[in-house]
Amino acid sequence: MINKIVQSIAEAMAGIKDGSTVLVSGFGAVGQPNVLIDGLIEQGATDLVAVANNAGVGHVGLARLMELGRVRKIICSFPRSSDPVVFETLYRTGKIELEIVPQGTLAERMHAAGAGIPAFFTATAVGTLLANGKETRQFDDGRTYVMEKSLPGDVALVEAWEADRWGNLTFKQSGRNFNPVMAMAAKLTIVQSQHIVELGDIPPENVHTPGIFVDRVLHVPYGDPSGF
């Protein structure tokens, strides 16, 4: 019997190696796998590359991981937040690398990684600082596009609303955001889910992320999102 449900946070985080690229989902606090991020802090892996939309808030979660010196580089679209003090201090003192990526390009680079596409062209960022040094090319429509490479992860940390033992997932409202894309882009996809449901409870037409993209599921009924 296939059973991707794990019983402890330690089991969920087992085997994450130093130097890993970790995709951390969420947009604001919504769809953000807080318990798994805390689990990663506990687990100890270091020299990480973090991929997330933001660069952490306050001194908790991703910001805490950075504060502990465990993140070598962050790839994100929006390093600002309501309280970005940890990132800004590290960045000003040269203790963290930053790669800023337009939000849609960030999402598509991970989608491409999950879909076996090593590179694609987009008009986003053409003629801006964020296209510096990148290959550009004109296509048949006469417009210039920049080539962007896929962004695969070693690990994805995902937050779901429902999950079953095959790893099928649903997401609630705007909690979907980066979750399905990161789930498909990583070698090891770890999910915290509000609810665990029986196989077959999610109608097959309405599975948002099929279990093929999921490796481990931890039941975390943690309530409403918090900590924007």
Place this chain on the structure above:
Amino acid sequence: MINKIVQSIAEAMAGIKDGSTVLVSGFGAVGQPNVLIDGLIEQGATDLVAVANNAGVGHVGLARLMELGRVRKIICSFPRSSDPVVFETLYRTGKIELEIVPQGTLAERMHAAGAGIPAFFTATAVGTLLANGKETRQFDDGRTYVMEKSLPGDVALVEAWEADRWGNLTFKQSGRNFNPVMAMAAKLTIVQSQHIVELGDIPPENVHTPGIFVDRVLHVPYGDPSGF
């Protein structure tokens, strides 16, 4: 009030021009918009480029459109079928152009068109006849990939299970297939739907194709798929 629901097949097909690229969904008979294809036959546009998985069966639907000399070129993955006589005759006598595209590349070329991506790289077909004359390139993983260009449509003919007046769609079982991809890839997306539902009847988490990709919806309660 937005209302994408049209009252007649003539209204659904209005304005399709000679020379159009028409994306025709379906895999076998499932998810195939038979009534719209017949509507296109009736409507009269000619010199068409048809994009479909197959090249028609028997003397009906897409095969009939070809038999009438209205299709200049077909782009498909699998020109064979249980009864491909029309296509084979036209092809053997040089009366139709054929572009064979691997099925996944075909889907992704349309997905890319819908997503504003003019070209992408894939390992599919590298080293085969279908990559002849196409640019290839090695990426960081040491593997060679071929560049494929997006495939936009002027018109998409789509078959849905449910639709509302904003054009939100659901699909039944494997009837989804090329439908969502073609809906997003065309300038004018025309849908035949088994059911018309009230706005809000489709749960917002379970809309399969959001109305932003849909222009016209015709109610066609035509029953089970037939004509493999």
Place this chain on the structure above:
Amino acid sequence: MSDSAIADFKPLSRQQMAARVARDIPEGWYVNLGIGIPTQVADHVPLEREVIFHSENGVLGMGPAPAPDKIEPWLINAGKQYVTLRKGGSYVHHADSFAMIRGGHLDLCVLGGFQVAENGDLANWATSVNDTAPAVGGAMDLAAGAKRLWVLMEHTTKDGTSKIVHRCSYPLTAVGAVKRVYTNLATLDITPEGFAIVDMAPGLSFENLQARTEAKLRPAAA
């Protein structure tokens, strides 16, 4: 610029600016509103005029802000404010959401700006090449992807420097993308010949507007 010059006319309030943009959005458009003043545009589109608002984080068909006791904690917009979803709305993931943007499926995007140039260039994400860690978010995707890009911003900075310029001095968000600018002083179209005035704040003269504007303006077509 003398105080008396300012006394000649009444610049639009932010409310009025948002309402001015809202007036130009027809029923049936799919529209993304940027963070800041642009977000307020939605408040001025009556619900009966069905305009479908999109948010980068995968929300299509946003409605007004919820009553405080009706907040859905999982339903926010790109500005991380609580919103509602209208009947007919839907949720998608981030890659699908930006496929809508990049693929040209939005009829309109309204963004804030630091500078708009007469060639349609927009600068709205960084104020210097040396900005430490500027935050781009979805601005570049929206600016390059939407069918129409309008910018809604104050006409000048607080110290009176024009934000309507010949060429942007700040790092660009997108090249040649802006079609129209709405400011507290005027509505300007970007044409092959540069900025053309669509309308001006009540009481403002062409000369007075030009005096506050770095770029050369063309009077409204008669």
Place this chain on the structure above:
Amino acid sequence: MSDSAIADFKPLSRQQMAARVARDIPEGWYVNLGIGIPTQVADHVPLEREVIFHSENGVLGMGPAPAPDKIEPWLINAGKQYVTLRKGGSYVHHADSFAMIRGGHLDLCVLGGFQVAENGDLANWATSVNDTAPAVGGAMDLAAGAKRLWVLMEHTTKDGTSKIVHRCSYPLTAVGAVKRVYTNLATLDITPEGFAIVDMAPGLSFENLQARTEAKLRPAAA
């Protein structure tokens, strides 16, 4: 080849070939089975051993064929046969389905073949460069995309020509992709040194197998 040579052993039936492959598929794998004999492999995987079958047309978690009175007209596989869906199965669209394939998410794909070469090349879609309108379907995507590609086919054509070859003479489906071949005569691994025998049909000798095979074979490791 004399009739007496054939009398020495018993080639596997198609049923036995499918069962032989099924034996090697562990629980938990995501597997795509090509049209033809490969499709029959699923019949030999007991339902208790949960193997998740994928079909290119967006079906994940296929079950056995339905009883004639339980057919769901909207539920077919890539071979356009009616199938069922297991609990835990799901539907996706074609681009997402091929993202699973191309992105390396399938543990295994089993395809039929015209020729397999000792360098792992597969030819299974066209028998000549001049084939009028050969039909590729999803074969190239599957061959290039799955984590493992196995081929299931007869060892020779009807006239006895070996399909296990030094180099393919037919147009290729994929380059260097095949890991293992199951035929009615043997199971062969493709190694950096070429074909290595894993097992042979009962009663078949190495010499007899080699005599029916164009490519050079290496005996099974002791």
